[in-house]
Amino acid sequence: MITLALLAAGAGFYISLKQAQQQAPTPDIEGLFWPSPKQIYAFNTIDQHGKTFGLEQIRGLWSLVFFGYTHCPDICPITMAVLADSYQQLVSAENPAENLGGNRAENNIQIIFVSVDPERDTTATLARYVSYFNKNFIGLGGTVDMIESLTKQIGIAYYIDKKKTADNYLVDHSASIFLLDPKARLVGKLSAPHATKNIIEQFTRIKKFVNAQD
Amino acid sequence: MHKIKRLLITSLLFSGITCAAENKNIRITDAWISEAPPTISTLAAYATLQNKSGKAVMLRSIASPEFAHVELHLSKIVADLARMEKQDSLLIPANDSVALSPGGYHLMLFNPKRPLTAGDTATIIFTFADDTSKTVTATVKKRNTQAHDHSHHQHQH
Ligand SMILES: [Cu+2]
Numbered sequence: 001m002i003t004l005a006l007l008a009a010g011a012g013f014y015i016s017l018k019q020a021q022q023q024a025p026t027p028d029i030e031g032l033f034w035p036s037p038k039q040i041y042a043f044n045t046i047d048q049h050g051k052t053f054g055l056e057q058i059r060g061l062w063s064l065v066f067f068g069y070t071h072c073p074d075i076c077p078i079t080m081a082v083l084a085d086s087y088q089q090l091v092s093a094e095n096p097a098e099n100l101g102g103n104r105a106e107n108n109i110q111i112i113f114v115s116v117d118p119e120r121d122t123t124a125t126l127a128r129y130v131s132y133f134n135k136n137f138i139g140l141g142g143t144v145d146m147i148e149s150l151t152k153q154i155g156i157a158y159y160i161d162k163k164k165t166a167d168n169y170l171v172d173h174s175a176s177i178f179l180l181d182p183k184a185r186l187v188g189k190l191s192a193p194h195a196t197k198n199i200i201e202q203f204t205r206i207k208k209f210v211n212a213q214d
Numbered sequence: 215m216h217k218i219k220r221l222l223i224t225s226l227l228f229s230g231i232t233c234a235a236e237n238k239n240i241r242i243t244d245a246w247i248s249e250a251p252p253t254i255s256t257l258a259a260y261a262t263l264q265n266k267s268g269k270a271v272m273l274r275s276i277a278s279p280e281f282a283h284v285e286l287h288l289s290k291i292v293a294d295l296a297r298m299e300k301q302d303s304l305l306i307p308a309n310d311s312v313a314l315s316p317g318g319y320h321l322m323l324f325n326p327k328r329p330l331t332a333g334d335t336a337t338i339i340f341t342f343a344d345d346t347s348k349t350v351t352a353t354v355k356k357r358n359t360q361a362h363d364h365s366h367h368q369h370q371h
Contacts, residue, residue: 068296070251073258073323074289075296077248077357078316085359125253132251157295168256168283168324175296192291193317196359 029188029205034213037185043149045114048127048139055184062109062207063180064190064199067156069117069171070129076173079194080113083177084133086199087111108182114150115141116158117171154178154186179203181210237346239267240306245352247323248316249332257281257330259321259338259352263304264311272343273304280336282325289317298322303343316357330354 027034040055047053064083068076090109113130115121118141121129126139141147151158156174163169175192177199188206190199245261265271276284286301304319306312314320321338330336334354341347 070254071256072296072298073248073250073254073256074287074298074316074320075291077250077258081357081359128253129251170298172295172297174294175291176294191294192296 027209029202029209031179031188031190031202032206032209033187033189034209037181037187038153038155040153040180040184040186043146043153044142045140045146045150046123046142048123048130048141050123053138053140058110058180058184060182062182062203063112064109064203065112065114065154065178065180066176067114067116067151067154067158067174069115069173070121070125071117071168072171072173075175075192079175079177079192080130080133080137082194082196082199083111084137085196086203087134087136089196089200090203110138111136112138112140114147115139116147116151116173117160118142118144118147119160179206181207183214234341234345234347237271237340237342237344237348239269240265240271240340240342240348242340242348242350245338245350247330247336247352247354249330249354249356252329255325257323257326258316259323259336260314260316261321261338261350261352262311262313263306263340265306265308268308270308271306273306273340274343275341276321277339277341278323278336280327280330281323282327284324284338285322286314286319287322288319291317332356 040058042055045053047057064087066076066079066083068079070076087109094108111134113126115126121139121141123141126141130137130139140150156176156178158174159172161169161171177190177194178186179188179190181187187210188202190202241264243262243264245259247257247259250257263273273286276286278284286304287298288301289296289298291297301319304312312319323336326336332354335351336354337349338352339347339349
């Protein structure tokens with residue numbers, strides 16, 4: 001009798017465990033968008049070399065995307081410096097034999113700065129800006145419509161100061177770093193304030209989790 | 215000899231007229247300017263302002279001969295939106311200090327008169343509500359990512 005009860009209890013436990021596994025709850029990973037991460041569709045921006053940059057350029061790679069403007073002297077360069085540091089560490093961890101900064105396909109990660117200030121951030125300005133932080137960084141810009149083909153999909157807002165005078169105006173922008181996976185899905189968001197250690201930990205956890213799902 | 219003396223007195227008088235009296239109660243330390251990527255014409259500067267007196271001191275304006283224009287700003291992140299707000303003044307409480315640091319209060323240095331890179335210096339003049347002022351030399355430095363790594367401080371309550 002006791003054995004039967006134990007068996008029944010055991011079976012019950014086993015069933016509930018099985019159910020728990022099937023309806024796998026979202027794991028406790030900060031910033032992870034799971035289940036049903038947002039699929040990113042075609043978008044059309046211009047990179048710092050004047051080339052078209054769209055969906056094809058994010059497929060197959062992990063992308064860390066930050067939205068800002070080059071005339072921002074505090075939050076943006078702080079974030080870019082932390083991203084440069086994180087990128088170097090992530091790349092050297094993945095390719096210990098490679099020298100820092102190997103090409104983008106080798107290290108599987110790309111860092112993208114998207115300008116939300118199309119008036120001042122020309123292709124030439126973006127090129128000098130992103131390469132100051134790392135020669136492999138990508139700087140995206142274009143017309144307002146081009147920029148919004150990406151910002152609207154990621155769901156970020158930005159506000160250009162309406163009272164702007166001459167060329168000294170401010171732009172409010174998202175402080176987060178967005179994470180796109182190689183299938184062009186928005187799988188995570190890293191919130192400010194940013195620190196190298198946190199970016200590496202969160203990115204590594206999210207990447208490991210997403211890779212284990214498909 | 216007399217000529218030299220007179221010249222000295224004249225120059226002393228002259229400097230007394232042109233410059234505001236120095237504020238002896240405010241100590242400004244760690245003044246530095248963050249090097250900006252090439253062609254970027256807006257730079258940020260940081261410093262610590264310490265008030266050694268028993269009376270609050272109000273910072274009213276900032277200027278630099280190396281820049282066209284200087285403003286005091288506060289960076290804020292509210293609901294994931296980063297923004298900068300121009301500040302008209304800054305109160306330094308009695309026997310206390312205020313840090314201008316990355317991600318918080320900072321000086322906005324607009325349109326440098328010549329390109330500035332790490333190792334260069336610039337003069338920054340802080341003027342207070344009582345018309346006294348303090349002049350410091352700030353060195354241009356590259357950003358150190360460890361300096362604003364808040365992770366070490368988070369658990370020290
Ligand atoms: Cu500012």
